[in-house]
Amino acid sequence: MNRTGKTRAAQGVKKHYNEYKDFLQREVEAHICASFMEMLDMKTLDDESNLCIPSKDVSKESRQKWFMDLCQEYVERYLGYDDVMSIVNQTNALQKKIVGPFICRSCSCEMKFVHHSGRVRHEIKEHKLLADKDLESEIDEFGYYR
Ligand SMILES: [Zn+2]
Numbered sequence: 001m002n003r004t005g006k007t008r009a010a011q012g013v014k015k016h017y018n019e020y021k022d023f024l025q026r027e028v029e030a031h032i033c034a035s036f037m038e039m040l041d042m043k044t045l046d047d048e049s050n051l052c053i054p055s056k057d058v059s060k061e062s063r064q065k066w067f068m069d070l071c072q073e074y075v076e077r078y079l080g081y082d083d084v085m086s087i088v089n090q091t092n093a094l095q096k097k098i099v100g101p102f103i104c105r106s107c108s109c110e111m112k113f114v115h116h117s118g119r120v121r122h123e124i125k126e127h128k129l130l131a132d133k134d135l136e137s138e139i140d141e142f143g144y145y146r
Contacts, residue, residue, distance in 0.1 A: 035078045105129070 009023075010016035040049035051070075054063045075084055101112040102119040106127040113119040123129040 036074060039074060039077060 010019040013020045037043075037045075037047075040051055041047075042049055054066050058066075075081060098116065100114050100116070102114075102116045104111040104113075104119060104122060104127070106123060106129065109127065111119075111122060113122065
């Protein structure tokens with residue numbers, strides 16, 4: 001708010017989540033643009049880049065490879081390949097976990113649910129799993145409260 005001079009902007013992330021989300025997305029985009037400009041030796045938006053952009057005469061596959069190589073160079077230079085791959089692997093692992101069906105975790109029940117949240121609701125209501133003292137945490141591996 002101070003940096004952009006928007007002193008009347010929504011205050012408090014808890015009550016204005018969407019405004020903060022929008023602001024942070026714009027800020028991330030600005031950082032990506034600024035770092036890309038730096039990589040291309042551009043000081044202002046009007047500067048010419050030092051890139052040799054393939055023309056339309058070059059095959060589509062070659063232009064795609066050129067662009068992919070450029071993006072890979074960017075990722076390695078500004079984000080770090082290992083850091084990005086770690087996040088990609090974590091995201092893939094989480095994605096695999098959130099695909100149903102979700103089977104009730106009570107020993108005596110085989111109910112299936114489309115959503116994990118429905119399973120948790122069922123487990124609490126039908127099996128009183130919340131009262132189970134063996135649970136290590138209030139939050140399960142999907143980030144939901146048990
Ligand atoms: Zn059950």
